[in-house]
Amino acid sequence: MTDTTTGVTRAEFCAVACAEVFRGDGEVMASAFGTAPALGARLARLTFAPDLVLTDGDAALVDGAPPLGARPDSLVLESHMPYRRVFDVVWSGRRNLIMMASQIDRTGNQNISAIGPWARPKAQLVGVRGAPGNTVNHTTSYWVPSHSTRSFVEQVDVVSGVGYARAAAAGPSATRFHEIRSVVSNLGVFDFGTPERVMRLASVHPGVTVDDVVAATGFELVIPDDVPDTRLPTDEELVLLRTVLDPKGMRDREVKP
Amino acid sequence: MADKRMTLDEFVGELSPGMTIGIGGWGSRRKPMAAVRAILRSDLTDLTVVSYGGPDVGLLCAAGKVAKVVYGFVTLDSIPTDPHFKAARQAGAVEAMEIDEGMFYLGLLAASQRIPFLPTRSGLGSDVLVVNPSLRTVRSPYDDGEELVAMPALRLDAAVVHVNRADAAGSGQILGPDPFFDELFLGAADRRFVTTERVVPTEQLGAEGPIQTMCVSRLLTDGVLETPGGAHFTACVPDYGRDEGFQKEYVAAAGDPDAWAAFRERFLAVDEAGYQAATREAADERAAAKAAKEGK
Numbered sequence: 001m002t003d004t005t006t007g008v009t010r011a012e013f014c015a016v017a018c019a020e021v022f023r024g025d026g027e028v029m030a031s032a033f034g035t036a037p038a039l040g041a042r043l044a045r046l047t048f049a050p051d052l053v054l055t056d057g058d059a060a061l062v063d064g065a066p067p068l069g070a071r072p073d074s075l076v077l078e079s080h081m082p083y084r085r086v087f088d089v090v091w092s093g094r095r096n097l098i099m100m101a102s103q104i105d106r107t108g109n110q111n112i113s114a115i116g117p118w119a120r121p122k123a124q125l126v127g128v129r130g131a132p133g134n135t136v137n138h139t140t141s142y143w144v145p146s147h148s149t150r151s152f153v154e155q156v157d158v159v160s161g162v163g164y165a166r167a168a169a170a171g172p173s174a175t176r177f178h179e180i181r182s183v184v185s186n187l188g189v190f191d192f193g194t195p196e197r198v199m200r201l202a203s204v205h206p207g208v209t210v211d212d213v214v215a216a217t218g219f220e221l222v223i224p225d226d227v228p229d230t231r232l233p234t235d236e237e238l239v240l241l242r243t244v245l246d247p248k249g250m251r252d253r254e255v256k257p
Numbered sequence: 258m259a260d261k262r263m264t265l266d267e268f269v270g271e272l273s274p275g276m277t278i279g280i281g282g283w284g285s286r287r288k289p290m291a292a293v294r295a296i297l298r299s300d301l302t303d304l305t306v307v308s309y310g311g312p313d314v315g316l317l318c319a320a321g322k323v324a325k326v327v328y329g330f331v332t333l334d335s336i337p338t339d340p341h342f343k344a345a346r347q348a349g350a351v352e353a354m355e356i357d358e359g360m361f362y363l364g365l366l367a368a369s370q371r372i373p374f375l376p377t378r379s380g381l382g383s384d385v386l387v388v389n390p391s392l393r394t395v396r397s398p399y400d401d402g403e404e405l406v407a408m409p410a411l412r413l414d415a416a417v418v419h420v421n422r423a424d425a426a427g428s429g430q431i432l433g434p435d436p437f438f439d440e441l442f443l444g445a446a447d448r449r450f451v452t453t454e455r456v457v458p459t460e461q462l463g464a465e466g467p468i469q470t471m472c473v474s475r476l477l478t479d480g481v482l483e484t485p486g487g488a489h490f491t492a493c494v495p496d497y498g499r500d501e502g503f504q505k506e507y508v509a510a511a512g513d514p515d516a517w518a519a520f521r522e523r524f525l526a527v528d529e530a531g532y533q534a535a536t537r538e539a540a541d542e543r544a545a546a547k548a549a550k551e552g553k
Binding site: 058059060080082083084087090091113114118119120121122123124125126127128129130131132133135136137158159160161162166167169170171172173174176177178 | 331
């Protein structure tokens with residue numbers, strides 16, 4: 001879906017919305033799963049978050065913001081970051097992460113473990129991975145490229161990433177460093193800035209209506225009286241996205257134009 | 258120095274049914290696959306497999322070797338999940354201990370330090386503590402009073418890891434960018450095995466790579482096995498990358514009982530030399546098919 005007045009594609013709105021997740025955090029390690037988050041982290045690094053630390057997706061931190069699919073020998077390496085050291089960063093809190101979610105629910109629980117009953121799931125997914133630890137140690141956000149009542153559910157089947165209600169129930173050690181900052185989907189941006197810490201619609205991507213979002217969501221969202229549009233990319237951001245970071249248009253394969 | 262070299266058959270001979278076995282590497286990267294294949298050929302059963310899981314877990318599940326898997330994920334990296342592990346879980350065929358991958362690290366660390374547990378924030382509030390009711394929390398004895406997860410030691414009967422180079426006495430060298438948690442797997446285990454692309458004289462290790470690459474000391478090894486191509490089809494950089502074509506074949510075959518029987522017959526019912534020959538031949542066939550398709 002392309003916004004007809006501006007020519008900006010839906011995937012570009014998503015990338016910019018993901019970039020916003022990294023605003024104001026200074027020198028933290030950005031980890032990003034999925035194409036829009038990968039672009040968002042790079043965009044932030046090249047514009048309003050110059051101190052952000054990016055990884056090569058393997059075992060190193062890299063200087064600058066390499067384009068998607070950059071050849072490994074073209075990267076300027078800054079530091080060695082094998083998995084064991086990643087946990088030092090996770091547990092220190094100096095990280096801001098966008099993970100994906102097979103399911104996400106009203107209070108921000110995320111599931112990447114299994115669909116159906118745990119003992120004998122209908123579908124075993126990848127596993128909880130680092131989601132339990134990430135969410136109670138540092139700022140975490142989620143990216144859901146196909147927003148539907150199957151992904152936005154009343155209650156996730158297996159709590160992998162910890163949401164607000166579950167963290168509160170687990171006590172102060174769980175809430176101390178817990179922050180689910182944002183959920184970005186192909187339809188809009190969501191946060192938990194409500195007194196009850198439940199999911200609120202923060203903006204819709206241009207071309208999407210509030211009704212579209214409500215219809216695609218399997219639980220009751222908090223809908224403010226005025227829901228703004230997701231902000232437009234700046235001219236600089238569009239040039240960076242289109243000619244520097246993703247000239248092959250991988251973003252449009254994840255979220256169709 | 259003791260010469261710790263042994264054969265795959267001798268390695269399998271040191272294992273017994275019901276053991277808890279740790280497998281090094283990560284996902285579909287630097288897995289001791291020759292050792293896994295040797296276990297597949299053996300009559301070992303009822304194993305508890307502890308792994309940052311990849312096709313090692315899938316293959317062992319498919320062969321009915323596994324009673325329980327301890328993992329934070331099972332993935333083939335370029336393909337998100339392993340089909341055999343998925344099938345085993347969905348059939349309820351294996352017991353599962355699914356934990357946060359940082360908790361997993363601390364479990365190995367605690368075992369290698371011979372302490373019963375290590376405290377961590379990770380796991381609090383998640384279903385990891387629900388689906389693993391044996392996990393406990395612990396309260397800090399200091400003024401903060403924090404209540405944390407007490408990740409129990411993941412003690413292993415045996416562990417096996419794959420490295421790029423090793424000497425006969427068991428000093429191992431990892432030339433790729435990430436040593437993963439291999440040292441901790443060895444440290445957590447009673448019997449410790451290192452498979453390697455090449456056994457070299459000790460004095461050659463320095464020529465192969467800098468001191469930081471010599472990260473497995475012989476303090477951590479009981480047996481050394483020279484298994485060239487021993488991580489195939491997982492990645493073992495810089496010696497070789499993942500064999501993506503073969504990994505796709507593995508996944509495709511898993512989806513169909515006849516195809517899997519043929520895959521097993523061709524690649525797994527043979528010894529390690531037979532496996533290496535058959536996979537080279539399969540790579541040639543894929544290349545020929547691709548050339549034919551492109552009209553070359």
